[in-house]
Amino acid sequence: MEDKKVLFSAIQPSGILTIGNYLGALKNFKKLQNDYNSIFSLADLHTLTVSQDPATLRKNIYELTALYIACGLDPEQSIIFAQSHVSAHTELAWVLNTICYPGELSRMTQFKDKSRKHEDNINMGLMDYPVLMASDILLYQTELVPIGADQKQHLELTRDLAIRFNNKYSETFKIPEPYVAKTGARVMSLQDPTRKMSKSDENINAFISMDDDTDTIIRKFKRAVTDSDNRIIFSSEKPGISNLLTIYSLFANKTIEEAEKEFEGAGYGDFKLKVGEAVASVIEPIRLEKNKLLQNKDYLDEVLANGANKAERLAYKTLAKVYRKIGLVPRKRI
Ligand code: ATP
Numbered sequence: 001m002e003d004k005k006v007l008f009s010a011i012q013p014s015g016i017l018t019i020g021n022y023l024g025a026l027k028n029f030k031k032l033q034n035d036y037n038s039i040f041s042l043a044d045l046h047t048l049t050v051s052q053d054p055a056t057l058r059k060n061i062y063e064l065t066a067l068y069i070a071c072g073l074d075p076e077q078s079i080i081f082a083q084s085h086v087s088a089h090t091e092l093a094w095v096l097n098t099i100c101y102p103g104e105l106s107r108m109t110q111f112k113d114k115s116r117k118h119e120d121n122i123n124m125g126l127m128d129y130p131v132l133m134a135s136d137i138l139l140y141q142t143e144l145v146p147i148g149a150d151q152k153q154h155l156e157l158t159r160d161l162a163i164r165f166n167n168k169y170s171e172t173f174k175i176p177e178p179y180v181a182k183t184g185a186r187v188m189s190l191q192d193p194t195r196k197m198s199k200s201d202e203n204i205n206a207f208i209s210m211d212d213d214t215d216t217i218i219r220k221f222k223r224a225v226t227d228s229d230n231r232i233i234f235s236s237e238k239p240g241i242s243n244l245l246t247i248y249s250l251f252a253n254k255t256i257e258e259a260e261k262e263f264e265g266a267g268y269g270d271f272k273l274k275v276g277e278a279v280a281s282v283i284e285p286i287r288l289e290k291n292k293l294l295q296n297k298d299y300l301d302e303v304l305a306n307g308a309n310k311a312e313r314l315a316y317k318t319l320a321k322v323y324r325k326i327g328l329v330p331r332k333r334i
């Protein structure tokens, strides 16, 4: 690998992604991939923390692999791989578990939210989720982690664990920095702009999925909740309009100010239509390319296989160092 800093990120293959995932994560992956040695993982083991149907999970793993490539991640240049293909992830997670305290995990916002949402399945994995995420990141001596705002707390814990380990056993891990974009790190629901847009929302009008076609996208924006005032300005008092302005500016590659100017005096109906069109023009080609890639499972398997080979070499280097530092005896190959 070239002498660049390491970037690592991952997304869970837990369903069809939304434009929230796209703006908060995927779009930045593409933007940053050339400037770093980039590693993009599918956090397939993380998905097990909520109940999964095996056939659907298998399908979602291919979907996300194809989506990564369709969004412009280059498997020749960057490493694209499935977390479960490199067992060092779960191995390092075990070691990190021994320096992490239950109190640190039980106060995580995502754990509390998901416990509330899945009351019938509050399992150990759900609580331990951030430790596996820390392992993902630290195995690659990562310096930059592009994520949406909701994952910042997990990155803080990752840094704490890395510092704690380094202090106890001497310098071992690089301390990673989050990359959270100024706009788009928290895209809100179209039906309740005070809540985060989420692919698991029961109301399908609340999110735009990366699988929605142009008509669906335009229809959903038409129904987006706004307010009774008629000004198209960015303001904390206008969460619905502000969310739409954010989405528009990122899909049309304009600043919020430029967008405000463009729609000065326009009605909400017109504005919503323009937002829908801007989003659809970006999403449509990605969706078509993803569906094309999905026809060729052999190619996707090959991408994941090559990615796992490359990731494994890097990961085991760090894991061996960790095992040595904590006093485990290296296995003699005979
Ligand atoms: P779910 O809502 O089903 O719990 P999710 O949509 O949050 O899942 P993840 O796989 O947990 O999906 O997130 C993938 C990436 O997308 C993360 O970096 C996360 O921060 C980002 N992300 C998720 N939702 C949003 C959003 N509404 N706005 C911006 N970024 C988001």
Ligand code: LTN
Binding pocket: 008, 009, 010, 011, 012, 043, 046, 132, 133, 136, 137, 145, 146, 147, 151
């Ligand atoms: N928890 C993340 C997915 C994830 C991740 C990671 C992100 C798993 N491991 C490592 C960045 C770095 C989420 O998006 N919900």
